[in-house]
Each structure stands twice: as C-alpha cells, then as structure tokens.
Amino acid sequence: MKQTYFTPGPAELYPTLYKHLQTAMDEQIGSISHRSQKFRDIYRFTDTQLRTLLNIPDTHGIFFTGSASEVWERILFNCVEHESFHLVNGSFSKKFYDYANALHKYAHVFEKPFGEGFDYTEVDVPEYAELICVTHNETSSGVQMRPTEIHKLKRKYAKKLVVVDMVSSAPYPDLDFALVDSAFFSVQKAFGMPAGLGVWIASQTCLEKAERLQKYDNLTVGAHHTLPTLWSHYKTFETPATPNVLFIYLLGKIAEDFNKIGIDTIRKQTDEKARMLYKFLDASDDYTPFVKQERHRSQTVVVATTKEPSTEVIASAKQAGMIIGTGYGKFKESQIRIANFPAVSIEQVDLLINQLQK
Amino acid sequence: MKQTYFTPGPAELYPTLYKHLQTAMDEQIGSISHRSQKFRDIYRFTDTQLRTLLNIPDTHGIFFTGSASEVWERILFNCVEHESFHLVNGSFSKKFYDYANALHKYAHVFEKPFGEGFDYTEVDVPEYAELICVTHNETSSGVQMRPTEIHKLKRKYAKKLVVVDMVSSAPYPDLDFALVDSAFFSVQKAFGMPAGLGVWIASQTCLEKAERLQKYDNLTVGAHHTLPTLWSHYKTFETPATPNVLFIYLLGKIAEDFNKIGIDTIRKQTDEKARMLYKFLDASDDYTPFVKQERHRSQTVVVATTKEPSTEVIASAKQAGMIIGTGYGKFKESQIRIANFPAVSIEQVDLLINQLQK
Numbered sequence: 001m002k003q004t005y006f007t008p009g010p011a012e013l014y015p016t017l018y019k020h021l022q023t024a025m026d027e028q029i030g031s032i033s034h035r036s037q038k039f040r041d042i043y044r045f046t047d048t049q050l051r052t053l054l055n056i057p058d059t060h061g062i063f064f065t066g067s068a069s070e071v072w073e074r075i076l077f078n079c080v081e082h083e084s085f086h087l088v089n090g091s092f093s094k095k096f097y098d099y100a101n102a103l104h105k106y107a108h109v110f111e112k113p114f115g116e117g118f119d120y121t122e123v124d125v126p127e128y129a130e131l132i133c134v135t136h137n138e139t140s141s142g143v144q145m146r147p148t149e150i151h152k153l154k155r156k157y158a159k160k161l162v163v164v165d166m167v168s169s170a171p172y173p174d175l176d177f178a179l180v181d182s183a184f185f186s187v188q189k190a191f192g193m194p195a196g197l198g199v200w201i202a203s204q205t206c207l208e209k210a211e212r213l214q215k216y217d218n219l220t221v222g223a224h225h226t227l228p229t230l231w232s233h234y235k236t237f238e239t240p241a242t243p244n245v246l247f248i249y250l251l252g253k254i255a256e257d258f259n260k261i262g263i264d265t266i267r268k269q270t271d272e273k274a275r276m277l278y279k280f281l282d283a284s285d286d287y288t289p290f291v292k293q294e295r296h297r298s299q300t301v302v303v304a305t306t307k308e309p310s311t312e313v314i315a316s317a318k319q320a321g322m323i324i325g326t327g328y329g330k331f332k333e334s335q336i337r338i339a340n341f342p343a344v345s346i347e348q349v350d351l352l353i354n355q356l357q358k
Numbered sequence: 359m360k361q362t363y364f365t366p367g368p369a370e371l372y373p374t375l376y377k378h379l380q381t382a383m384d385e386q387i388g389s390i391s392h393r394s395q396k397f398r399d400i401y402r403f404t405d406t407q408l409r410t411l412l413n414i415p416d417t418h419g420i421f422f423t424g425s426a427s428e429v430w431e432r433i434l435f436n437c438v439e440h441e442s443f444h445l446v447n448g449s450f451s452k453k454f455y456d457y458a459n460a461l462h463k464y465a466h467v468f469e470k471p472f473g474e475g476f477d478y479t480e481v482d483v484p485e486y487a488e489l490i491c492v493t494h495n496e497t498s499s500g501v502q503m504r505p506t507e508i509h510k511l512k513r514k515y516a517k518k519l520v521v522v523d524m525v526s527s528a529p530y531p532d533l534d535f536a537l538v539d540s541a542f543f544s545v546q547k548a549f550g551m552p553a554g555l556g557v558w559i560a561s562q563t564c565l566e567k568a569e570r571l572q573k574y575d576n577l578t579v580g581a582h583h584t585l586p587t588l589w590s591h592y593k594t595f596e597t598p599a600t601p602n603v604l605f606i607y608l609l610g611k612i613a614e615d616f617n618k619i620g621i622d623t624i625r626k627q628t629d630e631k632a633r634m635l636y637k638f639l640d641a642s643d644d645y646t647p648f649v650k651q652e653r654h655r656s657q658t659v660v661v662a663t664t665k666e667p668s669t670e671v672i673a674s675a676k677q678a679g680m681i682i683g684t685g686y687g688k689f690k691e692s693q694i695r696i697a698n699f700p701a702v703s704i705e706q707v708d709l710l711i712n713q714l715q716k
Contacts, residue, residue, distance in 0.1 A: 003386060009600070010390060010600065010603060011389060013386075013388050018383060021379070025379070028361060030546075030551070030553075031363040031365070031368050031369060031371055031552075033365055034553070065424060066423060066602075067601075069598075069599035069600070070424060070583075072582065073580065073581045076581070098581070102578060102579075102580070104578045186600065188600060194387070194388030194389075195388075195600045195601065195603055196601070196602030196603075196605060220461050221460075222460070223431045223434070223456070223457035224430065224431040226460070241428075242368065242425060242553045243554070245553055245554075246554065
C-alpha cells in the first residue's frame with residue numbers, strides 16, 4: 001500500500017515528480033554530458049525557475065552541492081577568516097556550529113533550549129564575527145525565526161555576512177536577498193524530491209570574501225566546490241565537477257510546477273495547513289504543541305508532545321497509511337514531527353488530523 | 359530515438375537501471391528516513407554487493423559522498439598531514455594534485471605527457487610523502503596503470519598510504535585491497551547510473567591516520583564527511599548527513615546484477631570489447647589509438663586520434679544513434695573517446711565499429 005509521508009525529510013515526493021522522472025528517463029538525461037549544451041540549458045532553466053520562485057536577484061549565484069550539510073562547510077570555508085557567530089536552538093543549528101569548530105574557526109554561539117526561538121532584539125553579535133549563521137527552521141524542534149527578524153539583524157549588522165539555513169522550509173520563507181547574503185536548502189524536504197542535492201545561493205559579496213581569503217590572506221577555502229570555482233563555472237551554467245544532472249533537471253521541473261501555482265498560493269496553502277494542525281493540537285487533550293510561542297512555531301515542521309508514547313501514535317498512523325516523524329534525539333519517544341510541505345494536500349492533512357484524533 | 363551512449367561518463371545507463379528505478383519508486387525509497395531500519399538494510403545490502411564484486415576485505419569501510427571529486431578532497435584532508443605524491447598524466451590526475459595544493463598540502467608530482475603511462479620501475483616516491491595518489495584510469499587520455507604495477511609500488515613503499523582513483527574503470531581493475539589503502543569511484547561511469555554519488559573505500563589504517571591528525575596534531579580534517587564521522591556512523595550502516603538514499607539503493611541492485619553475471623565474466627567481456635576496438639583502430643587508416651604502449655591502454659576508455667576532424671565522426675555517429683565522446687581539452691577536435699562499460703554489449707560495440715568504418 002502506498003503510504004503518505006508526513007516525515008520532515010526525506011519526505012513525501014511531490015506528485016508530479018514521477019512524471020518528470022519518466023520524461024527524464026525517456027530523454028536519457030542520466031546519460032548526457034555535463035559539458036554539453038543540453039546540460040547548460042537544464043542548469044539555466046533550473047536557475048531561472050528558482051530565481052522566480054524565491055525572488056533571487058542577479059547579485060546572487062545559485063550552485064549545486066551533494067547536500068545542504070556540505071554547504072555548512074563550504075560557507076564557513078569561503079566566508080570566514082577567523083570568527084563566525086551561530087544562533088543555536090536545536091540539533092541542526094548545533095551541527096552548523098560544530099562544523100565551524102571542526103574547521104578551527106573561532107565560533108561564537110548564542111544558544112537557547114530546544115523548542116525556543118530567537119527574536120532580533122535579544123541578539124548581540126560579537127564585534128569580530130564575520131558571518132552570522134541563522135537557521136530559519138530548526139527541523140529537530142519545529143522552531144522558526146521569522147524573516148522580518150532576520151532582516152532586522154542584517155540591517156543592524158550591515159557589514160557582516162548573513163547566511164540562512166532554510167533546509168526544511170524553502171520555498172516558504174520570503175527572504176529579502178538584498179539583506180540575506182547566502183542561503184541554502186536541500187531538495188528532499190519541501191521540494192518533494194529524493195535526497196542527493198544541495199542548493200547554495202550566495203552573493204557577489206560572499207565571492208569577494210572568498211577571493212580575498214585565498215589571495216591576500218593565503219588561507220585555504222577548501223578544494224572541492226569552492227565558491228570561486230563554482231562561480232567561474234556558473235558563468236556558463238557549468239559546474240566544476242560532474243553534478244547530479246538528473247536531480248538538477250527534476251528540481252527545475254518541480255520549481256516550474258510551483259511557479260505555475262504561484263509562490264503566494266503555496267505560502268497561503270502552507271499557512272492554512274499549519275493553522276489546521278496547530279488548531280487541532282491546541283484543542284487536543286492528547287497532544288500539545290511543543291513550541292510555546294506562536295511566533296516561533298514553524299509552518300513547515302510541526303512538533304507535538306504526545307500523551308501516549310509517540311511510538312504508539314506513529315504505529316497507529318502507519319497502519320492507516322500515514323508515516324509521521326518521531327521526535328528528535330531525546331524526544332524520540334515523547335514527540336511527533338509532522339512535515340507540512342507542498343507535497344501533502346489540505347485533504348491529506350485533514351485525514352491525518354482525523355487519524356490523530358482516534 | 360533512443361541513443362546509445364559510448365561517452366566516458368555520464369554514460370549509457372545499465373539496462374536493468376530502469377527496472378530498479380521503477381521498483382524504488384513503487385517502494386517509495388525516495389521518502390524513507392536515512393535513520394530507519396529500511397535504510398540501514400539498503401546500505402548493508404549495497405556494502406555486501408560491492409564487497410563481493412570488488413573483493414573488499416573487512417579491514418576497509420565503504421562510504422558514500424556526493425561525487426568522486428569530493429573524495430579527492432576528503433582523502434587529502436584525512437590522510438595527509440604535510441606531503442602527498444601524485445602520478446599525473448592527464449586532466450583528472452592533475453586535478454587531484456591541484457586539490458592537494460588548494461588544501462595547502464606540500465604536493466609532489468611525477469608528471470608525464472598526455473597519453474603516456476606509468477610503470478612501477480620508474481617511480482621514485484619522495485621520502486616524506488605520506489600518501490601516494492595513483493589514477494588507475496585517466497579518463498581524459500585513455501591511459502591505465504596496471505594493478506600489478508600499483509601493487510608493486512605499495513610493496514616497495516609499504517609504510518606509505520596508497521590511494522587509487524578508479525573512477526572510470528571500477529569494477530574492472532582487480533585491486534588487491536591488502537595493498538591498496540583506499541580507492542574511489544563514481545557511479546555514472548562503469549556502473550551505468552546517473553551521476554550524483556561517489557563511493558569511497560578506505561582502510562582502518564586511513565582511519566587511524568585521520569584520528570591521529572585530529573587528536574595529536576590538532577589539524578583540521580574538514581567538517582563534512584570526515585573519515586572518523588563516516589566510520590562511526592558506518593558501524594550501524596548509517597551516514598553522518600542525509601545521503602543519496604535512492605542512488606545507494608540503485609547501486610546495490612546494479613552491483614547485485616554484476617555479481618550474478620560474475621566479475622570474471624564482466625572483466626572478460628570488457629577485455630573482448632576492448633580487443634575489438636583496438637584491433638579496429640590499429641588496422642584503420644582513419645583512426646590511430648592515441649596511447650602507443652599497449653600495456654598502458656585503457657580497457658574502459660578507448661581514445662583514438664581521427665584523420666577527419668572528430669566533430670564530423672561524432673556527428674555521423676549521432677545520426678546513426680550512437681553518442682561518442684569528444685577528445686579532452688586541446689584534443690577536443692582531433693580525438694574521440696569511446697567508453698567500454700558493462701552497459702554496452704559486444705553487439706553494440708560491433709555496430710559502433712561498423713559505423714566508424716563508414
């Protein structure tokens with residue numbers, strides 16, 4: 001029986017994915033050279049669709065990596081000489097911070113307990129931090145930081161670079177790329193694709209920083225997928241190494257489908273489904289929304305504490321053809337995580353709520 | 359019209375790939391969690407099939423990256439404190455060397471002209487080189503280094519680590535992993551899959567080196583896909599970050615298909631097809647094998663200099679439904695490259711030879 005995946009990534013595949021995959025196989029996209037005009041056309045198409053969808057200006061390039069986790073490393077290598085600053089409130093923002101330490105950067109951290117979020121007013125960025133690392137959506141705890149708060153942070157610290165981890169929320173957050181220097185996501189979340197591709201958006205300012213580190217500071221910015229090599233190949237819609245051509249093709253097609261619906265509609269549908277889920281959780285005796293502050297509640301990954309052991313809730317849902325996520329880490333057995341991505345419809349969310357009510 | 363791809367990667371998809379992809383879609387492999395038992399079973403299965411196919415002992419782990427190019431960086435980060443040594447005779451072995459320089463390692467090089475190969479007797483490895491970087495098959499020039507020569511090199515320099523780039527030849531070369539510390543390949547070559555997955559085989563000795571660099575030398579070994587994190591997750595058949603689950607599944611299935619045929623048969627078929635191609639080229643007035651020394655001629659990527667501009671040869675073949683590779687770099691218009699991977703049959707190679715004869 002086909003299950004509906006409400007897991008926060010890998011997640012339910014977007015309904016049109018199968019059709020696009022079939023077309024890709026028919027057109028032998030898996031065999032074409034990444035140095036061919038056909039590939040350059042695919043890269044250009046995906047680039048155009050993502051620019052439209054996320055409102056990305058010409059100042060920013062769009063690059064492909066193996067995963068979003070890889071981008072954590074790349075941005076730190078390319079945009080931090082000495083010091084980075086991290087807002088940490090869950091496992092993934094923590095890993096970004098850990099990566100900085102692993103690269104021997106001097107990493108500052110402002111940490112909050114699991115389930116709590118950040119507001120602009122309470123954030124003090126250390127004087128010498130070069131890069132502010134923000135996680136728009138903490139997949140582990142279901143906490144978001146609102147784009148307006150991120151924008152205010154950049155306005156206050158205009159000379160520092162701001163990078164936004166939007167792994168489990170893109171294309172939902174309406175980021176202003178005049179203020180956001182870099183952002184990244186992976187395709188197995190809200191884009192409804194299998195895992196295996198990271199997308200890195202970075203500005204000319206990020207590139208200049210990487211070039212400065214390389215040339216004048218004689219610092220290594222890594223060897224693979226450095227921003228200068230990614231960018232020089234990007235000028236002709238190529239990549240430094242053989243990329244995941246098939247997934248770049250599929251991403252372009254999914255982004256095109258999103259654009260046909262319209263990003264405003266997708267955001268409204270996301271809001272509506274999130275409203276349904278939180279309304280149910282708030283009213284229920286069996287579930288409690290984990291995130292207390294409404295403004296910090298994620299629209300795309302809804303986390304609830306369960307009265308029964310969450311394993312039982314998950315098992316019952318599975319019987320009914322619905323896969324929901326476990327809690328993360330130590331909350332594995334006391335919480336559930338429900339992804340609210342475009343691949344699941346209002347009707348499917350309704351079915352899930354009915355199931356959870358049982 | 360469906361074309362037959364004789365390009366050296368991305369290449370012709372292995373005939374069973376379509377069926378496995380369909381099964382994967384039916385089983386919703388693109389949605390399963392990389393922290394689930396189902397994923398661990400897939401990793402274990404692919405691991406087992408690759409061990410059988412390539413005769414990999416328990417001393418070595420098998421890890422997944424975004425590409426083989428990424429492995430160049432990972433092995434240099436994890437296994438070189440100061441000095442590496444590179445056998446360079448084409449564009450890809452050169453890039454491996456470039457990566458070492460980019461990471462600020464002291465990289466020694468023994469370079470030969472494009473089209474020439476290495477024999478064990480002529481190689482002197484500098485005293486302080488820690489890692490010997492060998493390219494079994496230079497995809498750009500169609501030159502191979504025979505496994506027996508690689509093994510002799512390791513025997514002479516037993517205390518140094520030897521890593522073999524087998525990107526465009528695996529599973530063809532019969533490497534002895536009692537002598538080869540590490541090897542890597544990507545799936546879009548002889549495994550007949552779309553690009554987007556690198557496979558890294560590394561020994562316990564490599565792991566110990568990485569741990570030593572981290573702990574005692576206080577050196578960064580990178581942050582993403584470090585050997586210690588890959589290995590610690592590998593113990594339970596997991597990965598540090600979300601991997602390309604779908605492609606790991608497909609790789610296991612293709613490797614299983616190869617094992618059903620038997621690696622000996624696959625190697626014999628490869629030899630037979632290579633013999634046909636070189637015999638034709640040797641006898642032809644219109645083509646000359648680029649690699650003069652027979653012992654250095656690649657069995658998996660056959661490169662020929664053409665009398666006519668190679669663009670014309672390639673255009674005619676395309677008309678007949680066969681895609682062959684251009685020459686690499688400055689040889690783009692004077693050479694052709696023909697991949698001899700398991701995905702193309704003896705009959706298809708025969709058709710190609712008939713076409714080239716026209």
